[in-house]
Amino acid sequence: MSLMRSAAIVGLVAALSRVAGFVRDVMIAAALGAGPVADAFLVAFRLPNLVRRTLSEGGFEAGLVPLYTRLRAERGDEAAGRFAGEALMGLVVLVLALVAVVQVAAGGVVLLLAGGYAGDPGTRELAATLIRLAxxxxxxxxAAAFLGALLTAHRRALPAALAPLTVNAGLILVLAALNRIGGLAPExxxxxxxxxxxGSGFVQLAVVAVAARGIPGLGLARPRLSPEVRRLLAHGGPAxxxxxxxxxxxxxxTQVASFTPSAVSWLYYADRLFQLPLGFVGVAVGLVLLPEMAAREAEGDRARFLDAQNRALEAALLLALPAALALGLLAYPIAVVLFQRGAFGPVDSTGTALILAGLSLGLPFAAVGKVLSQSLFARGRARAALATGGFAVLVTAAAAFVLAEIxxxxxxGIGTALGLAAHAVSLGLVLAAEGLWRVDARLRERLxxxxxxxLAMGAALFGMRDLLQGLVGSLRQGWIDTLLLGGFCALGLAVYAGAALLFGAVTRADLAALRGRG
Incomplete structure (x- = not known):
């Protein structure tokens, strides 16, 4: 199966999971709105969600896959499986200790995530309770992500991509049950x-554990600091x-948003919309590209390493560029149609749309950063990736703070986009210095x-945007508005797809590769 087709299949499953997660968030918005209770819940959800996103989008793969692949090649499946069992149990012990610390220090954790709540003891205490529960x-x-990384190393990324889909489906059922119970306080x-x-985290673990039963040599083992585990900690931790x-x-x-009432919720919902197209881009490219590049690096094949990198950038930008343009142009009608119901009002739609419009500027940079970071991970240069990430976080904090005042x-949203741009640029500079950043003629031409x-899609969307906003302005909040928005987005996608074929951004050879003939 070709790299492009593998990425498309895994990306489709990941995108379905993102869609289910998005439906979940629409239901959260209807149930909690964007007031103090929603802010408290979303701050509490931020930390476990940060861990989930990091792990599901290649966090473990970056440190584990190259090492596990090398062990399999040098010492065989059984030795690699024993190492994986020891590392897994060590991970469980470490995470149990972390959970215990968070249970004790939940109030301080809230302030680390949202310092603006220091003067709001009610919201701070509710958020601390919710952190302890979540x-x-x-x-x-x-543990599920660790097993998923092993499946990825065996070129079985599909089960790992499917697991979050079942989790989101379960949370949707819980939300539906809560919405049917009348009289419940928002708290x-x-x-x-x-x-x-x-509960959903352990559902995901069960799904992946069933798929991982056939991995040779894998089993429960007493954790120990073997040379391989030390190497994993040295390289995998920074990765x-x-x-x-x-x-x-x-x-x-979020720290900046916590000083503005309801802005934490607005940022969360805008970020969820921003993350939706990355279901095709970041997850698929990360899960499929890293094993390919790790194999090319192990073989010392620099030419194919660079080719895989350029093809991944090509695929990522083919999707990220139109998605960024659409999110920027349609931020307000999207927020109104998808979120404005129940406890989520017009002011919340406006706040979400403003942040989303700024965030959309960073979507292409987020896609590029995801691809380029895999290049460093495949070469074991996780510390360089860590340095560029730290620099980008500092840029985000400073830019968001200054621009929010202005x-x-x-x-x-704009400050976060600048942070994503700083991340992509700094990664490119590091790779260029090591001879691993070379844009080939095909990528330049395709860009x-x-x-x-x-431009063709943007002209079509811009010409009809006022019509769409007028149609949803009555806020019918029913299936008609959703159908209108879906049809409008489908029209933009059709224009982009047709123009991409006409201009040669996508060729018949690319389509054949997606069908497995390339």
């Missing part, structure tokens, strides 16, 4: 939902932290053709 999720999802709803988050860069940028933006909540296709 954070054990991290134990289940961490009670938030507590039940936080407890359900923890895991570096993989969290994009999520830590959102945490930095232009209001829109500055939070120009993509730009032409985006």
């Amino acid at each position: 954070f054990p999720f991290v134990l289940g999802v961490s 009670t709803r938030a507590m039940w939902l936080a407890a359900a988050v923890t 895991l932290a570096a993989s969290a860069a994009a999520q830590l940028m959102i945490v930095a933006a 232009v209001g909540v829109a500055g939070i 120009g053709r993509m730009a032409g296709a985006c």
